[in-house]
Amino acid sequence: MCDRRNMQASERLCCYGLLILAGGHVPTQNAFFREIGLREKIHRYAGTVLGISAGSMNCAEIVYAQPEETGEAVNPFYMRYMQGLGLTHVNVLPHFQNVKGARLDGLRILEDISLPDSRVRPFYGLLDGSWLYRENGHTTLYGEAWLLEAGTCIKICDCGEFREVEDER
Numbered sequence: 001m002c003d004r005r006n007m008q009a010s011e012r013l014c015c016y017g018l019l020i021l022a023g024g025h026v027p028t029q030n031a032f033f034r035e036i037g038l039r040e041k042i043h044r045y046a047g048t049v050l051g052i053s054a055g056s057m058n059c060a061e062i063v064y065a066q067p068e069e070t071g072e073a074v075n076p077f078y079m080r081y082m083q084g085l086g087l088t089h090v091n092v093l094p095h096f097q098n099v100k101g102a103r104l105d106g107l108r109i110l111e112d113i114s115l116p117d118s119r120v121r122p123f124y125g126l127l128d129g130s131w132l133y134r135e136n137g138h139t140t141l142y143g144e145a146w147l148l149e150a151g152t153c154i155k156i157c158d159c160g161e162f163r164e165v166e167d168e169r
Helices: 007-015 026-035 038-042 109-117
Strands: 018-021 048-051 062-064 081-083 123-126 131-135 138-142 145-149 152-157 162-165
Touching (some): 026 038, 026 081, 138 152
Antiparallel strands (some): 062 081, 123 145
16 A cells, blocks of 8 residues: 555555556546656556556546546636556546536536547546456457547447557557
8 A cells, every 4th residue: 555654665666566556536646646756666667557447547648637526627727637657548537427417516527528628638438347458559448438539429339348449649
């Protein structure tokens, strides 16, 4: 476990075969990763990295941090894009089933926030139980997922299916 109580644990990264990047608030986790220099350390890491929720989002080269807490959607200074760990170029929105029909700060999350933001960078909306697996330069998507790109939202994979996705920019 590496958090504010034992930040020095990040210095022993090479001792572990599995690194789990847990969930939480994306910008808060991103700031912590910067503080401990995880981006530099993780590129020397030889083990397996498993990202869950915010942890998976922060794996991207450029992270898309969809507003999620009250006030973020209407805050003109809220940073929706930030440098991530650089393990992939793929951006994900986990828990996508919770986005449809949801509102934040009086805005519809999908229609008023996510779709306009997809004009800047495309991302994949993953339902719980769906995941991406990257190995040897190939990224495969498993389970139900949607592609948000250029202001559109298209279902690209169903439960029980898989497909390779582009991981280059």
